Amino acid sequence: MEFPGPLKSGLALLKEARPNVIPVFMGSRATDPRGKYMKSHVEYTDADWPRVLRVCPILNWTYTDVWKTLRGLCIPYCTLYDQGYTSLGGRESTQKNPLLRIVTKTGAEM
Structure with a gap:
């Protein structure tokens, strides 16, 4: 199932469609912006x-x-990562990672 919009509203739509769903698997890592607030691998969402x-x-x-x-198991992923993005957020705020910039001998950026 896929739901549009931010995570919070997507979870609300999921609960409307499947009210009995309790566990939800997520790809959050401790180094992600919101991941640092996770205290364990398994915990309930905040009250709001x-x-x-x-x-x-x-x-x-x-x-x-x-x-x-991802590469070892040939798992599909967003192609923006191959274009130099390391974190995907809002359309207006997401920027390429300058450390991944590749410049040819002629000065063209790849």
Whole structure:
């Protein structure tokens, strides 16, 4: 199932469609902007969120762990990562990671 919009509203739509859903698997990592607030791999959402049990099996994975798994198992992912983005947020605020910039000998950016 897919729901449009931010995570909070998506979880609300999920609970409307499937009110008996309790656990929800998430790809959050401790180094993600909101991941640092997670105290364990499994915990309930905050009181002002739709009530689900967040299960974050990759919470303590490194960036390398994630990419070895994605590439090793041929798991599809957003192609923006191949274009130099390391974190995807809002359309207006997401920027390429300058450390991943590739410049040819002629000065053209790839």
